[in-house]
Amino acid sequence: MRAMKDMALSETVLPPQPRDYHGVNWEGLKTLYIREVRRFFKVGLQTLAAPVVTALLYMLVFVVAVGGGRGVNGIAYGTFVAPGLIMMQILNNAFANSSSSLLQAKFNGMMGDFITPPLSPLELLIGFGAGAATRGLFVGVVSLAAILPFARLPVAAPWAVAYFGLGAALIMAFIGIMAGLWAEKFDHMAAVTNFVIMPMTFLSGTFYLIEKLPEPFRGFSKFNPFFYLIDGFRYGFIGRAEGSLAVGAGMTGGLVLVFGWVCFWMFRTGYKIKT
Numbered sequence: 236m237r238a239m240k241d242m243a244l245s246e247t248v249l250p251p252q253p254r255d256y257h258g259v260n261w262e263g264l265k266t267l268y269i270r271e272v273r274r275f276f277k278v279g280l281q282t283l284a285a286p287v288v289t290a291l292l293y294m295l296v297f298v299v300a301v302g303g304g305r306g307v308n309g310i311a312y313g314t315f316v317a318p319g320l321i322m323m324q325i326l327n328n329a330f331a332n333s334s335s336s337l338l339q340a341k342f343n344g345m346m347g348d349f350i351t352p353p354l355s356p357l358e359l360l361i362g363f364g365a366g367a368a369t370r371g372l373f374v375g376v377v378s379l380a381a382i383l384p385f386a387r388l389p390v391a392a393p394w395a396v397a398y399f400g401l402g403a404a405l406i407m408a409f410i411g412i413m414a415g416l417w418a419e420k421f422d423h424m425a426a427v428t429n430f431v432i433m434p435m436t437f438l439s440g441t442f443y444l445i446e447k448l449p450e451p452f453r454g455f456s457k458f459n460p461f462f463y464l465i466d467g468f469r470y471g472f473i474g475r476a477e478g479s480l481a482v483g484a485g486m487t488g489g490l491v492l493v494f495g496w497v498c499f500w501m502f503r504t505g506y507k508i509k510t
Contacts, residue, residue, distance in 0.1 A: 271366020329371030337415025395471030
């Protein structure tokens with residue numbers, strides 16, 4: 236009788252066994268992805284409506300006030316500018332989603348919520364990266380719909396629109412992850428935005444042909460990844476590219492792999508996560 240009581244007591248005090256995940260933790264990955272998507276949908280006025288208003292204001296200023304009736308190499312100025320504006324929204328919003336998510340988690344003391352669940356570094360990378368890329372692409376589609384009434388946009392090469400759009404979203408999602416893990420305060424994030432993202436965006440040929448730039452800015456633009464992303468994306472619509480499509484396609488795929496590996500390494504080593 237006593238042995239049975241001891242056995243029952245031992246069973247009650249044993250801690251539950253941890254759940255054993257084989258392969259990919261699909262449930263955890265899906266949960267993290269949905270969390271990242273719901274973050275920007277909850278504040279849709281800021282994350283979705285505001286970028287559309289910004290794109291329309293750019294169209295008003297650069298196309299109506301500045302562009303007037305002139306064109307660029309025989310292409311209407313509005314048609315030339317519109318793909319660049321859409322790409323700008325993809326770049327900025329993909330970066331903002333992943334970087335703000337991680338930085339806010341640091342300030343709110345919630346980083347443990349990401350490393351405590353049984354999620355591997357690769358699953359963390361996919362969850363944050365896919366969530367940020369979703370926001371970038373979603374805002375890009377909404378911006379395209381808003382701009383269409385003001386600019387005729389034929390689709391000359393759908394593969395280029397899809398490839399460079401998705402590549403740009405992933406690149407900036409991974410840069411956002413790196414910046415979010417590296418930054419220790421909002422000033423650090425502002426420095427990345429103001430001194431890296433913004434100059435590269437405005438020197439990318441969004442509103443002009445880079446051949447019109449004086450040196451050294453023209454030479455700098457040839458090494459600017461944003462130029463090749465926007466140029467390839469624009470080629471998908473109008474069928475003309477200012478730079479080399481092969482270089483742009485190779486650079487896009489290469490940066491996705493390199494930045495993805497860096498983010499994976501940061502998650503695996505607990506860079507500024509495990510303190």
